[in-house]
Amino acid sequence: MPERVNTRAETDAWGVVTTALDSGAKSTLKGRRLRERPGAPLPLDTLPKDWRDLLTRWARQGERCKWESLLKKAGSRQVETAVSLLDWLLHQGWVTLEEQRQSAIWRPLWVQFRELPTLRRALGLKDTDAEAAHWESRRAELATDLDRALAPLMAALDELPPARALARADLVNALARWQADARHGTQRDFALFARGGTKALTDAEWNWLNDTTDLAEFGIERHTPLLLLAAPIVLKLPGGALNLAASADFTALTPATLATAIAAESIPQRWQLVENRTSFERVARNRAPDTGVIWLPGVPPSWWREAVAHLLTLAPAPAAIACDPDPAGVAIALQAGALWQAVGLDWQPWHMDIATLQSLPSHSSLNEWDSARIAQLQQTPGLPATLNALLDYMQQHKVKGEQEGIL
Secondary structure (H helix, E strand, C coil): CCCCCCCEEEEECCEEEEEEEEECCCHHHCCEECCCCCCCCCCCCCCCHHHHHHHHHHHHHCCEEEEHHHHHHHHHHHHHHHHHHHHHHHHCCEEEEEEECCCCEEEEEEEEEEEEEHHHHHCCCCCHHHHCCCCCCCCHHHHHCCCHHHHHHHHHHHHHHHHHHHHHHHHHHHHHHHHHCCCCCCCHHHHHHHHHCCCCCCCHHHHHHHHHCCCHHHCCCCCCCCCCCCCCCCEEECCCEEEEEHHHCEEECHHHHHHHHCCEEECCCCCEECCCHHHHHHHHHHCCEEEEEECCCCCCCCHHHHHHHHHHHCCCCCCEEECCCHHHHHHHHHHHHHHHHCCCCEEEEEECCCHHHHHCCCCCCCCHHHHHHHHHHCCCCCCHHHHHHHHEEEECCCCEHHHCCCC
16 A cells, blocks of 8 residues: 555544545656545444445455455446445445545545454454464364374365364364274264264265275275175074075175174185285186185275184185285285284285286386385285295386286
């Protein structure tokens, strides 16, 4: 706003002070003036609704605006309303006007909103500065309370505007409490836990959570999770027997159902674990009569580990584990194999060797993350020699593959 240099000031009946602007730079300031009513602005209580709605749109534009811009915001049908509202704001002490003389008429040029944060609060608008400060405080609290597993969510919150970050911070906090309580359930269970209603999260919030982290790792599934398997087993349940061999291809069991099994008959001679869903279905349909096949849904979530661990107590047998011949697949195979190691059973990688990778019809290139993961995996105690050789080959030739081209 131009500097007020002149002492020529006049006060009208409304208390509005008019100050002429004419300093040394008369070529630019001649014919301009400032008008404002000194003192604290008066309340907005008497403002008509259409004026209030227009003022709300104006208050979102910033502290200093061109009058032409505010007129455009009003639209052609509200020009008279805009002029009347501007006059009212001046008399009530909410704005300072910079005007320019054009053809003997003083016309508004710039509108400076006074005490804009106060005006916005009075209109029910959010105070962005206060929100930013609130988010910084809330973020500091979250960073102290959360463990490393939730670090990706914290980074994702930092990318959001403060208002949205604050709205979603409670979801991250609820996820931390859910994890601390070792809870498991569906998305609706988590929504009830987090906000008191099974439909309390919006689609946008679910998409954000799913894009940011693996909810299955926290025991949260879209629907009740299912263990897919094909096996020559008769499970003994409290309510009767369940013959899995009667299925034409494979069976889907909820973790709760499997948890109630107290015994099993016709135990398989071996288990085969297959990561790719399409490959699993093919292997399940063509399995040998004495073989059991289990779908391994990527990084094994806790519900899957618990279900398979219980299954091994009922039907113990060695395992052959087939995952993508890539660094992530090796990591998944090691996590699944740990369940067999925990109960003293043997497991071996299956179709996860150099020859298999070489035989694939197509390959993908390793990225930086893959190379770093390989170096980390090679430090794994008890790493099977076949997987170690596969990792070496992938690192040397910068290639990886997918299981669907194998099984």
